[in-house]
Amino acid sequence: MIITKELTKKYGDFTALTNLNLHINSGEIYCLLGANGAGKSTTINLLLNYINPTSGQAYINGMDVQKQGRETKKYIAYIPENLMLYPSLTAIENLDYFSGIAGIKLQRKSLEELLSKAGLQSEAFYKPTVAFSKGMRQKVGIAIALAKQAKVLLLDEPTSGLDPKASNEFGHLLLQLQKEGVAILMATHDLFRAKEIATHIGIMKGGILQHEFKASEITLQKLEEVYLQTMNYKELHHD
Numbered sequence: 001m002i003i004t005k006e007l008t009k010k011y012g013d014f015t016a017l018t019n020l021n022l023h024i025n026s027g028e029i030y031c032l033l034g035a036n037g038a039g040k041s042t043t044i045n046l047l048l049n050y051i052n053p054t055s056g057q058a059y060i061n062g063m064d065v066q067k068q069g070r071e072t073k074k075y076i077a078y079i080p081e082n083l084m085l086y087p088s089l090t091a092i093e094n095l096d097y098f099s100g101i102a103g104i105k106l107q108r109k110s111l112e113e114l115l116s117k118a119g120l121q122s123e124a125f126y127k128p129t130v131a132f133s134k135g136m137r138q139k140v141g142i143a144i145a146l147a148k149q150a151k152v153l154l155l156d157e158p159t160s161g162l163d164p165k166a167s168n169e170f171g172h173l174l175l176q177l178q179k180e181g182v183a184i185l186m187a188t189h190d191l192f193r194a195k196e197i198a199t200h201i202g203i204m205k206g207g208i209l210q211h212e213f214k215a216s217e218i219t220l221q222k223l224e225e226v227y228l229q230t231m232n233y234k235e236l237h238h239d
């Protein structure tokens, strides 16, 4: 479970995030939309305890992120826009290494099963990741999350730059994790993918959460309309 209470981050006079209240339960996928600079990465960095809030609290599985940072890390898997893997190591070696850091030692067979579950083709298991596409690296990231048995998954624009097939596959992987009870927060610019997989959608602007919807209660068209209005974009009319 992910909870933030009045979470606020200031950089000098500039407020990057204002009084954010989020509540994401196990088995929910919350997609956070917003233009560049809206405060999405700031939110994720606060949940990861990479930066300190100016005020407010963040909780992961009931634990205060600031007070129990080390403990909360055990429950979190994080997939940034560009997941860093060791390029000269194979997919299996990367998975072994990163799950080892999390204190998990798995046999080769289990590592293979995890990569397979994450959708990586078996031919790629023993290849150095240097030549992996972004989609393939994301799959290794998912396998690491599976190995950790993460209860919370934080994703920062994971589908940007993926082709539609890879993005679709990635969405399906997230739906699998959702079924297993993971609480997922995904910052994204991808309205379509958000509508496809989210249980909840938030629209952020200027560090303020401006709108929140249950994904089942809004159409893609309406979502786009509200998003564009929130960002003060002029809509395109085809007449």
Ligand SMILES: Nc1ncnc2c1ncn2[C@@H]1O[C@H](COP(=O)(O)OP(=O)(O)OP(=O)(O)O)[C@@H](O)[C@H]1O
Residues within 6 Å of the ligand: 011, 014, 015, 016, 034, 035, 036, 037, 038, 039, 040, 041, 042, 043
């Ligand atoms: N270390 C910092 N010092 C000063 N301002 C910062 C710092 N980090 C972020 N900001 C500012 O905070 C605001 C929110 O940034 P953030 O990275 O959270 O936006 P975002 O919604 O993730 O955008 P993007 O889609 O570009 O990733 C931006 O205006 C950014 O310039």
